[in-house]
Amino acid sequence: xxxxxxxxxxxxxLVLMPTEACHFRCTYCFEDFRLGRMPPxxxxxxxxxxxxxxxxxxxxxxxxxxxxxxxxxxxLEEVQAHAIELARRHPPLxxxxxxTTNGERLEPETFRRLLALRVTDYQITLDGPADxxxxxxxxxxxxxxxxxxWANLVAMHEVxxxxxxxxxxxxxxxxxxxxxxxxxxxxxxxxxxxRFRLSLKAIFDPGRPGFDAESxxxxxEETEAIDxxxxxxxxxxxxxxxxxxxxxxxxxxxxxxxxxxxxxxRSNGALNKCSVALSAADNxxxxxxxxxxxxxxxxxxxxxxxxxxxxxxxxxxxPMAARPVxxxxxx
Amino acid sequence: xxxxxxxxxxxxxxxxxxxxxxxxxxxxxxxxKAGSTYIAFDPVKPPPPPPGPKQEPxxxxxxxxxxxxxxxxxxxxxxCLFRRIGLRNEGR
Numbered sequence: 573x574x575x576x577x578x579x580x581x582x583x584x585x586l587v588l589m590p591t592e593a594c595h596f597r598c599t600y601c602f603e604d605f606r607l608g609r610m611p612p613x614x615x616x617x618x619x620x621x622x623x624x625x626x627x628x629x630x631x632x633x634x635x636x637x638x639x640x641x642x643x644x645x646x647x648l649e650e651v652q653a654h655a656i657e658l659a660r661r662h663p664p665l666x667x668x669x670x671x672t673t674n675g676e677r678l679e680p681e682t683f684r685r686l687l688a689l690r691v692t693d694y695q696i697t698l699d700g701p702a703d704x705x706x707x708x709x710x711x712x713x714x715x716x717x718x719x720x721x722w723a724n725l726v727a728m729h730e731v732x733x734x735x736x737x738x739x740x741x742x743x744x745x746x747x748x749x750x751x752x753x754x755x756x757x758x759x760x761x762x763x764x765x766x767r768f769r770l771s772l773k774a775i776f777d778p779g780r781p782g783f784d785a786e787s788x789x790x791x792x793e794e795t796e797a798i799d800x801x802x803x804x805x806x807x808x809x810x811x812x813x814x815x816x817x818x819x820x821x822x823x824x825x826x827x828x829x830x831x832x833x834x835x836x837x838r839s840n841g842a843l844n845k846c847s848v849a850l851s852a853a854d855n856x857x858x859x860x861x862x863x864x865x866x867x868x869x870x871x872x873x874x875x876x877x878x879x880x881x882x883x884x885x886x887x888x889x890x891p892m893a894a895r896p897v898x899x900x901x902x903x
Numbered sequence: 904x905x906x907x908x909x910x911x912x913x914x915x916x917x918x919x920x921x922x923x924x925x926x927x928x929x930x931x932x933x934x935x936k937a938g939s940t941y942i943a944f945d946p947v948k949p950p951p952p953p954p955g956p957k958q959e960p961x962x963x964x965x966x967x968x969x970x971x972x973x974x975x976x977x978x979x980x981x982x983c984l985f986r987r988i989g990l991r992n993e994g995r
Contacts (some may be wrong), residue, residue: 579922581922583923622921625920769985866919868916868920871913874912877914881912881930881933896956
């Protein structure tokens with residue numbers, strides 16, 4: 573059975589890119605930062621689209637992404653406040669929002685404003701203890717970023733409110749030996765605070781010149797490294813104990829790119845399916861029009877959704893990875 | 904247009920980015936033909952209109968100022984629980 577949330581027209585999930593600019597230049601980043609801030613016409617069209625959809629929706633999920641979305645905090649606030657107002661006017665519409673941020677500008681006052689706008693779920697990335705992190709997650713103008721991110725995380729821990737933080741920790745050849753040290757430090761800072769959960773991810777080749785592919789772990793090394801760190805993380809209460817069954821239940825996980833009711837809204841109004849393969853030509857499945865309508869290329873859309881009716885679990889888990897190799901564009 | 908019975912389907916989306924009703928039907932057919940346990944989601948049907956005369960929207964005049972107001976509805980029926988089930992309210 574396909575989970576009804578893959579097709580349900582009462583649900584809409586949007587990955588919103590209010591800006592594709594970023595003040596970081598992480599050494600393994602897959603984005604090109606060519607598109608900057610979302611222009612007023614696209615913001616207006618987005619709000620009209622939401623307004624048109626709101627009467628029939630029961631769940632609107634907004635995933636703030638970028639670029640660094642906090643560089644366009646004013647746009648985020650404008651659209652988020654609009655969505656909340658729509659929920660007020662159209663019960664039982666529920667608005668949920670999460671934010672993927674580098675965390676460097678997530679100061680307490682910004683965090684307070686985001687919570688007030690019901691942005692309750694966060695993903696923030698660290699690459700290791702300060703000296704290790706600052707080698708890969710660097711400012712565009714040079715300089716480290718760990719100290720500010722860490723201060724913001726500690727301040728969040730001290731806030732008494734309902735929210736969650738996925739602390740994403742990247743694993744690669746240069747940092748794997750130092751990650752136990754980072755986990756110890758996290759435990760000292762917020763161990764046992766179940767709002768903070770650790771997620772370990774190996775970096776992948778962004779496919780651009782200058783990337784040091786030597787830093788990638790081989791698949792077996794990756795599994796070994798992550799498994800060992802997960803054991804430590806569990807002991808330190810930084811992860812939840814494993815649950816029975818695979819993610820997504822017996823059918824396996826379904827990527828949002830495979831769903832009929834999920835779109836990435838790029839800052840220029842393009843509608844994409846995958847938030848990683850941004851420059852792959854067939855990733856763009858449509859466009860947000862000036863009047864708040866959308867134009868969808870049904871054939872492309874159907875290609876991304878094919879796992880829903882092919883029975884192929886891999887096509888549902890990652891429709892991008894399951895594509896023919898010739899059409900892939902590494903990011 | 905949608906094609907049926909070819910083993911391939913062509914989905915269509917409306918100007919809101921939603922599957923059209925026809926696409927829904929195709930999708931359900933395709934999933935049941937696949938013989939899997941896939942069950943298509945039933946598209947949402949609008950809720951039935953509330954009983955009573957249809958309430959007209961408030962008219963909006965120039966500058967968003969309402970010229971008239973809709974008629975005042977009659978007071979609600981007395982649905983006091985105590986009266987309906989024949990009990991007296993003893994002030995508790």
